[in-house]
């Protein structure tokens with residue numbers, strides 16, 4: 001029986017992780033649940049899964065959750081420090097890191113420091129501080145198992161292989177809702193449109209990132225750190241059907257791909273059960289229905305976020321951290337209709353040019369670069385035509 005802390009339990013990944021637990025009660029038990037502000041859902045989840053601890057990071061929701069769970073003898077805590085302590089508890093074996101954005105960094109690092117297995121959905125953690133996180137994981141013997149479908153695919157392709165035989169990894173990108181579109185169309189798209197992903201149903205932030213291809217940019221950096229690759233070893237190809245979740249090309253020219261229907265429960269389940277595979281009744285791929293799997297190059301000129309992310313990866317230092325912070329500010333502003341779709345790339349690029357470069361950032365530098373980048377990016381947002389109305 002593995003005891004889980006599910007951080008971000010009210011989100012898209014969090015709720016699907018709970019579905020996996022529910023389907024496998026003899027394998028997994030929920031020990032800790034955490035949410036930011038969705039008190040209603042986390043109360044419902046706590047009633048169903050009876051964890052020992054619930055952490056609600058938004059302190060204004062603390063009393064409501066505490067009162068609701070009083071009779072169930074569930075300990076309710078609030079704030080980020082409580083989250084850190086909860087993941088480090090001896091009663092937790094696996095931490096599902098499914099908080100969105102930079103906000104997930106501290107709790108993920110805490111889990112790593114405590115030597116827990118981390119089922120990592122929060123890709124931003126590796127973008128912001130990949131080198132630091134992977135070094136600490138090695139020191140503390142904490143296994144980081146990917147939940148992101150591309151990285152789960154690569155991880156699965158690498159089972160039984162020697163790391164030095166990797167020639168390159170090929171991340172597949174669906175292309176998002178605006179595949180094939182050009183700037184004259186993208187200039188006017190709104191959040192409601194960008195949120196409609198053709199193959200996956202996900203949280204708002206990653207849905208916008210998928211539409212701009214920043215998601216693939218973040219995933220390149222995530223892959224670099226997770227699999228200890230050089231920049232040149234990380235490649236991207238558009239594969240609109242999202243059946244191949246990613247591939248590894250080896251030094252003998254052989255290529256392995258991992259396939260499946262687009263359903264995040266599969267990589268979540270794999271990360272929780274690895275090295276086992278749990279039988280399930282999820283829908284299977286029927287190749288007669290998916291008779292055409294196609295590939296095409298990325299349109300880097302139109303989807304500039306991916307080129308900007310690659311430049312940040314190649315520049316190294318705190319550049320990916322700045323990229324992430326600027327992007328988080330832009331996505332929030334775009335969701336509120338305060339910046340245009342194409343403006344996001346311009347403003348991220350300008351933020352990267354404005355924040356002081358740190359070649360070998362320590363954790364404190366990542367935190368201060370994040371703050372500085374957010375301030376600068378916020379100033380750019382205020383200057384957008386859309387923000388002025």
Ligand code: NAD
Nearest residue numbers: 008009010011012013035036099100103121122123202203
């Ligand atoms: P979501 O927006 O649906 O859920 C986010 C969760 O994080 C919620 O439970 C929320 O309460 C919590 N949260 C938000 N801000 C917080 C804060 N400041 N402090 C503490 N908790 C906070 O997001 P999601 O789509 O589930 O994505 C979660 C992570 O998983 C992201 O890093 C995303 O990139 C990654 N991911 C998601 C998918 C997917 O299919 N949704 C796929 C691959 C990777």
Ligand code: MG
Nearest residue numbers: 148149150219
């Ligand atoms: Mg992904």
